[in-house]
Amino acid sequence: xxxxxxxxxxxxxxxxxxxxxxxxxxxxxxxxxxxxxxxxxxxxxxxxxxxxxxxxxxxxxxxxxxxxxxxxxxxxxxxxxxxxxxxxxxxxxxxxxxxxxxxxxxxxxxxxxxxxxxxxxxxxxxxxxxxxxxxxxxxxxxxxxxxxxxxxxxxxxxxxxxxxxxxxxxxxxxxxxxxxxxxxxxxxxxxxxxxxxxxxxxxxxxxxxxxxxxxxxxxxxxxxxxxxxxxxxxxxxxxxxxxxxxxxxxxxxxxxxxxxxxxxxxxxxxxxxxxxxxxxxxxxxxxxxxxxxxxxxxxxxxxxxxxxxxxxxxxxxxxxxxxxxxxxxxxxxxxxxxxxxxxxxxxxxxxxxxxxxxxxxxxxxxxxxxxxxxxxxxxxxxxxxxxxxxxxxxxx
Numbered sequence: 069x070x071x072x073x074x075x076x077x078x079x080x081x082x083x084x085x086x087x088x089x090x091x092x093x094x095x096x097x098x099x100x101x102x103x104x105x106x107x108x109x110x111x112x113x114x115x116x117x118x119x120x121x122x123x124x125x126x127x128x129x130x131x132x133x134x135x136x137x138x139x140x141x142x143x144x145x146x147x148x149x150x151x152x153x154x155x156x157x158x159x160x161x162x163x164x165x166x167x168x169x170x171x172x173x174x175x176x177x178x179x180x181x182x183x184x185x186x187x188x189x190x191x192x193x194x195x196x197x198x199x200x201x202x203x204x205x206x207x208x209x210x211x212x213x214x215x216x217x218x219x220x221x222x223x224x225x226x227x228x229x230x231x232x233x234x235x236x237x238x239x240x241x242x243x244x245x246x247x248x249x250x251x252x253x254x255x256x257x258x259x260x261x262x263x264x265x266x267x268x269x270x271x272x273x274x275x276x277x278x279x280x281x282x283x284x285x286x287x288x289x290x291x292x293x294x295x296x297x298x299x300x301x302x303x304x305x306x307x308x309x310x311x312x313x314x315x316x317x318x319x320x321x322x323x324x325x326x327x328x329x330x331x332x333x334x335x336x337x338x339x340x341x342x343x344x345x346x347x348x349x350x351x352x353x354x355x356x357x358x359x360x361x362x363x364x365x366x367x368x369x370x371x372x373x374x375x376x377x378x379x380x381x382x383x384x385x386x387x388x389x390x391x392x393x394x395x396x397x398x399x400x401x402x403x404x405x406x407x408x409x410x411x412x413x414x415x416x417x418x419x420x421x422x423x424x425x426x427x428x429x430x431x432x433x434x435x436x437x438x439x440x441x442x443x444x445x446x447x448x449x450x451x452x453x454x455x456x457x458x459x460x461x462x463x464x
Contacts (some may be wrong), residue, residue, distance in 0.1 A: 069355045069460060070106075070457055070461075072387070072392050072395065072396070072457065072458065072461050073392070073395040073396050073397075074391055074392045074395035074396075075433065076247065076348050078262075079395060079396045079397045080396040080397055080398035080450050080457065081396070081398060081400070081450045081454075081455050082447035082456040083396055083397060083422055084394075084397050084398075084399050085397060085399050085443075085447055085450065085451065086399040086428055086438060086439070086440075087372075087399050087400060087401040087436050087437065087439070087440075088261070088262030088372075088439070088440050089261070089262065089440045090261040090262070090264075090266045090288060090440075091332075091440070091441050091442045092325075093337065094159070096132055096197070096227055096325055096329060098325065098330075099320045099324040099325060099328040099356060099370050100324050100325050102319045102324065103264065103298040103323075103324035103334060104319040104321050104415060106131065106320070108297065108320045108322060108327055109296045109307035109319055110296075110317060110318075110319045110320055111204050111295040111296045111320075112297055112320040113290075113319060113320070114320040114321070114323040114324045114327065115133055115197045115320060115323045115325060116133070116323075116450070117323065118133055118327050118330070119131040119133050119323075120162045121330055121409065122257075122272055122274070122330065123274060124327075125247075125251055125330060125333070126239075126247050126248065126249025126255070126437070127185060127214070127247045127250040128250045128255065128256070128274035128275060128276060129275070129276045129277075129278075129281075129378050130180070130227050130274065130275050130276070130277070130278065130281035131272050131273070131274045131282040131397075131402065132269065132272065132273045132274075132275075132281060132285055132288065133147055133173045133254070133271070133318045133323060133326075134241065134271045134272065134273065134288050134316040134317070134318055134368055135269060135270060135272060135288075135316045135317060135318050136189065136257060136269050136271045136316075137165065137257065137258025137259070137260065137270075137271040138168070138169070138254035138258075138271070139167040139234045139261075139271050139314070139316040140236075140271035140272060140273045141166065141168075141169035141206075141232075141234060141256050141260070141271075141287070142169045142172050142173075142314070142316070143163055143273055143284050143287050143288060143316060144169070144174070144232050144254040144256050144273050145170055145173045145204075145206075145232065146173055146283075146286065146287055147254065147280050147283045148203070148204050148232060148253070148285055149203065149230070149268055150170060150173040150174070150175040150203050150204060150230075151174050151175065151409065152174035152175070152226055153174070153175075153201060154170075154173075154174070154175040154176070154201060154202075154203035154204075155175065155176045155177075155178045155199060155202045155203060156170040156176070156177055156178065156202070156210075157178050157180050157189075157194060157197045157198075157202065157204075157205045158170065158178065158179055158180070158204055158205075158206045158301070158407070158429075159179070159180055159181075159182055159189035159205070159207065159208050159427075160179045160180065160181060160182060160210075160406040160407060160423070160424035161182050161187045161406055161407075161427045161429035161430065161431070161449050162208040162210065162234065162404060162407060163404055164404075166206055166234045166407070167206075167407045167413070168331075169436070170206070170446050171416075172257045172399040173279065173456050174464060175416060177204065177407070177413075177417070177420060178197050178199075179204070179406075179407060179413075179423060179424055180193040180194065180197050180406040180424070181193050181424040181427055182210075182296055182424070182426055182430070183424045183426065183429050184426055184430070185360065185361030186210070186213055186360055186361050186362075186363065187210050187211075187360060187374075187427070187430055188207075188208070188210055188213060188215045188216070189205075189207050189208065189215055190202065190426070191216050191223065192235075194220075194223050195208045195223075198227060198459075199262060200393075200395040203230065204224075204229050204230040204231070204232055204399070205220060205223070205229055205232070206225055206232045206233075206234055207220055207231070207232070207234065207252070208234040208236075209231050209233065209234070209235050209236075209238035209241060209312075209369075209427075210237060210371070210372075211236045211237055211360065211368075211370070211371060211372040211374050211403070212238050212241055212340075212370045212371040212372065213238070213241070213252045213360070213363070213366050213368050213369075213408060214238060214241050214242065214243040214248050214251075214365075214366045214367075214368030215243075216243075216365075217233075217243045217246075217251040217252070217320050218243075218244075218290075220252075221251070221252070224253075225241075228335075230254070231252040231254075232252060232253065232254045232255075232436055233248070233249075233251065233252035233254070233255040234254060234256055234257070235249055235252075235255050235256060235257055236257055236258035236263065236271075236371075237369065237370045238371065239257055239262075239263065239264040239265065239369060239370035240264055240333055240334075240336075240337040240365065240369045241337045241368060241436070242366070242367035243365060243366060243367075243368055244282050244316070244365050245367075246451075248369075250274065250276065251440075252298040253275065253277070254274075254275050255274045255275070256271065256273050257271060257273075257274070259271060259272070259326060261321075261331075262371075262440070264333060264336055264337065264340075264369060264371065265326060265329035265330055265332075266325070266329060267318065267322040267323065267325050267326040267329070267335070268325065268458065269320055269322075269325075270318050270326065270457070273316075274354075277343040283311075283422075284293070285294065286310060286311055286313060286432050287301040287311065287313040287314065287316070288313065288314065288315075288316040288317055288333075289313060289315070289316075289317055289334055290309060290313045291309045291310060291311035291312050291313030292307050292308065292309050292310070292313070293307065293309075293310050294409065295317075296306050300375070302355075308375075314458065317352075323397065326388065335441070335444060336441040337369060337370075340369070340370040340371075340440070340441060341368070341370060342360065343370070343438065343439050343448055344368070344370045344373055345445060346448050346452070347359065347373055347437065347439075347448075347452070348421055350455075350456075351375065351452075351454040351455070352453060354376070354456055354459055355381050355459060355461035355463060356377060356378050356381045356462070356463060357375045357376070357377060357455060357459060358375060358376045358377075358378060359373070359374070359375055359376075359459070360374050360375075366451055370439055372403055372436045372439065373434050373435075373436065373437045373438075373439040374403065374434055374435070374437075375435050375436075375437060375455075376430065376433045376434060377389055377433040377434075377435065378433075379433060380462060380464075381430070381463065382459065382462045382463060382464065383418060383462050383463070383464050384404075384445040384462040386432055386433055386434070386435065388419060389459075389462065390402070390435060390464065392458045392461070393454055393455070393458055396452065396457065396458065397438070397450070397459060398438065398451055398454045399438060400435045400437060400438075401433065401435070401436045402431075402434055402435060402436065403436050404430060404431075406424055406427045406428055406431055408420075408424060409421060409428070409431075437451055437455070438451055444463060
C-alpha cells in the first residue's frame with residue numbers, strides 16, 4: 069500500500085487540480101477586446117444580444133442579465149413580491165445566496181429537508197412547511213440535477229405560490245426532455261468562473277411573463293424605467309425612478325464573453341458528462357465512496373460531481389479524507405454546509421441542528437471532486453487514483 073502524501077508519501081500529482089475552472093480561449097478574448105473598442109461598455113447592444121441568445125437556449129420568452137447569480141436571486145425575489153412577514157420554503161443544502169435573497173426582501177426562509185439520494189428539495193416535505201405566510205418556493209438544482217419540476221409546479225399552483233428556480237448549477241440540464249430555465253415562474257443562473265459558462269461575474273433571470281421581465285429590468289437599474297442607451301436613442305435626458313431598485317447592471321464586455329461562451333456550451337456539457345461517466349464507472353468499484361443518485365427523468369448538467377463517503381467502511385472522518393486528497397494534489401471541496409446551521413441563521417431566525425436531519429447527515433459525508441471541461445484525461449486518472457489510494461489507506 070502506498071504511503072499517503074499527508075503522512076509524508078509521494079503525492080499523486082504536484083500541482084493542485086482545482087474542483088472547477090473556467091475555459092477561456094482566443095475567441096473569447098477577441099470578443100471582449102472588440103467590445104472594449106466599441107462605443108458601449110455598459111447598457112449597450114451586447115446585453116440584449118446575450119439575453120436573446122440565452123432565452124433561446126433555455127426555451128424562455130425573456131432573459132434579463134444582471135451582475136451576479138446572487139443579484140438574479142434578489143431580483144427574482146423582489147419581483148415575486150416577497151416582503152416583510154412572508155415565508156419562503158428553501159432547501160437546506162444549497163449556497164447561502166438561495167436563502168439570503170429572501171432576507172434581503174424582508175422575508176423569512178423556511179428550510180426544508182432534502183431527498184437522501186439526490187439531495188434535492190424533498191417534495192414530500194413541502195406540505196409540512198406550508199403556512200398562511202408562505203409566499204414562494206425556491207428550489208435548487210443541486211450539482212446540476214433538475215428538481216421534480218412537475219411536483220413543485222403543481223404544489224405552487226395549488227397554493228397560489230410563486231415558484232422560483234435557483235438553476236445556477238443547471239445550465240444545459242433537462243427534466244423529461246424540457247430545458248431547465250423555462251420550467252418555473254422565475255429561473256435564475258450564475259456565470260461565475262466555475263459555472264458552465266462565465267462572464268467573470270454575472271447572472272440571468274428567465275421568465276415567460278412580460279410584466280415580470282419589465283419589472284426585472286427596472287429593478288436592476290435603480291428602479292429607473294429607461295437606461296442610458298434608450299434615452300440616447302430617443303434623444304432625451306428625461307428619466308423617472310418608478311420603484312426602489314439596485315445597480316445590478318452587467319457590462320457589454322461581460323456579455324460579449326457570455327455570447328462567445330454560450331456558443332461552446334454544448335461542448336462544455338459533453339465534456340462534463342464524459343468525465344462523470346468515467347467517475348461513475350471507477351467509483352462503482354471503490355469501497356468507501358458513493359456518487360449521488362441520478363433520476364431517470366433528468367439530464368444532468370454536472371456543475372459539481374459530488375460523492376458521499378461511506379464512513380462506516382472507512383477509519384477516517386470526512387475531514388481526514390479531505391486533507392488527504394488535498395495533500396495528493398486533488399482540490400476537493402465541500403458543497404455545502406446546510407444553510408440553517410450557519411451562525412447568522414441560528415442567531416437571527418432560531419434555526420438549529422436537527423431541523424433538517426437528512427441534509428445534516430449528508431453534509432458530514434460530502435466531497436466535491438474536480439470536474440470542468442478543460443480537464444485532461446490524465447487529470448481524471450489522477451483524481452480516480454487519488455480517491456482509490458486514500459480509500460485503500462483508510463479502509464477498515
